Amino acid sequence: MVTTASGTAAEHAAELSIPAAVQSELKRALPQVAADAVQAIIVEVPSYAEARDYLVGNIESAVQVALGSFLTMAARSDDPSSPLGPARQASYALGRGEARSGRSMDALLSAYRIGARVSWRELSAVGVKAGMSAPLLAQFAELVFAYIDELSAASVAGHADELATAERSQERRLERLALDLVRGASDEVTTRRAERADWAPPTTVTVLLVPDERLHQARALVDPRSLFLSEDLPDLAASEDFVALLVPDLRAPARRRLLRSLRDYGCVLGPARPWLQTASSYRRALRAARLVAAENPTHATAYDTDAHLAELVLSADPEALGDLRARILKPLDDLSPSAREKLVETLRLWLLLGGRREAVAAGLFVHPQTVRYRMGQLRELFGDDLDDPLVVLDLVMALGVPAAQETGTP
Template identity: 35%
Template sequence: MIGEIRAGVPEYSRPGDEKYVKAVRRAVEEALRQFVVRVADDGAGKGRLLEVYRAIGKGEAAEGRPLDSLQAALRICARVAWRRLALESERLNLSRRRVCEVGEAILVYLDEIAAAAAEGYAEAQIRVAGELELRRRRLLDLLLSDPPADPRAVGDLARAVRWTVPRTVAGVALAVRAPGVGGRPALPPDVLADLDRAQPCLVLPDPDGPGRAGLLDASLRDWVVAVGPSVPAHELAQSLRLAREALALARRGVLASSEPIRCADHLSTLIIFRDEALVRVLRRVRLAPLGHLRPAQRDRIAETLLAWLQCGYNANEVAARLHVHPQTVRYRLRQATELFGDRLKSPDDRFELEIALRARALASRAERR
């Protein structure tokens, strides 16, 4: 049996490892001994045998070998046993019935020890996977520490979970789109994740690398996703904080959430909403000239004036953006000039006016949602 196992299963062929050769021999001898006991005394020693093979299954998982190798070795043993039985049955004058009974006992025995080994293998895999997941979550916590954790501690834990600390990372904030909808996404192994915390999050390595931009699109369709800016690993907490702020704005309808929100594309919006009390004061002061207009007229003038500031004061571009005639734009701009006067000539005033108008437009979008 041992010879055929070593010839037929490459994982068990270690002729130079005496300790391992002895371990294989002990496993085979124990299996044969217990089979003889079982045949002689129906059911005897079953508990001990199953424990032995559960332990063998756990050992295979710990060695990192596939379960297929162990199962192949067990089948080889059964085949060799049956072959020997067939050869010896005539010499021993065994009846056909007796041969069939022993053959059936071999098959039942094979099923029992294979099931016990598979059970031990699965238990070990669950334990190893659980320990690995705990370490990965601990690594995520270290990376998110504010102030940053000691780089040596991060490096040691990263090596323990076989995670390479990248040059840049991005924090990713998540929220399920609807209760009970967000399933467990299939994520690449280099993405650290904790979806069970109150505020689910990910760590995305090398977010600006080839193909990384669309990495989360398909796997997180059931989630609202906000991706923080790319930063060095020790600044990950800041990246995730911005991602969470963007996620909060998406929930309010300020930012669209049908696709992953990239904070790098919305930095001015994040700045505007960082201190909303201050922005409300800015709006009240800078947009006071619009106060006496009718709501519809106020909206038209504000929309046209914001487009004019964003288009470099080009009325034709404003007309194309708003889908109106250039003469309409010029008429509205004359009204705006009458309302704001010299404040449209000062760069500082124009800058603050654009902030106020952008804040107004974003707040209006959120209210419409």
């Protein structure tokens, strides 16, 4: 809001004494002065030329009120500040209205400059004709332009405040939309929220989880249409400092470029999903972030969930994976920890490499004969189960995670 304290215009008014006869002539000229000022604005400011009816119906009246307040102030040198408060408030409201109408600050200031020029030209002509002396005319000019400066400053403040308010309101609408998307609200609710936020739905949305301190850098790397959510993320623990970016239409080439740019950010990139299924991308990204944190708390590289699908599947139910490992590897329970570890890793590579002894030996950095010996031990322990496809399937799933990343039963 604008203040009502007296300013430069009031100070000039306190030094001015306009004869009553001159005041009367100036007031009589106000309607024509206001009309001429508005016509000049229409002609000289393109954005106002498209709003002729608005100008004639509203701005002309506002100009008359402003000029009337100005003459009242000039006539009351004993208390010149009293009319300024309402005039400033009206100018502030005018600025807010212009912002709501979509006109720029530059257009508004141009209108003030043109209005001041026309008003001064015509009021000074009336003043001279009514007998105003040259020294008084000079003082009168100072007062006119000081008054216009104060009113234009009030309008600028109103314009800026309206834009800031509108921007905050839009940000809140977009945040509510982002929250509905990651929560998985109904299609009807989410679609209506997108319409209210004037957000054109993309084909897909990819959720990017970013450490809070990296949000500013990450936002500069993604599509400007991306939504972001820094608070109230569903299922996020207090110790997890992620914020979510909802990136529209992130196709494969752009995805690869983004991952390269984020390589040192400690981010997690979920899968691309139809925009109404954004919650699916969010849930996978969050689960991946927790998996990464559990395996390596100091992890600082970008993690692409699309490149780790098997790992995510195997870690989906850690307790079930632990139970599976305990059951399927029971034949190894009587071995020492060292012997067990060697046989488990040998069996894992044997299964994953299709039984190619040379490749398994290279992966273990041992001689192929060592692999042959260990596989002989494993066949003694497991018997014919190593030839049973169902047992082999369980072993592949149980041993799919390397020994250093094993997930045991809690």
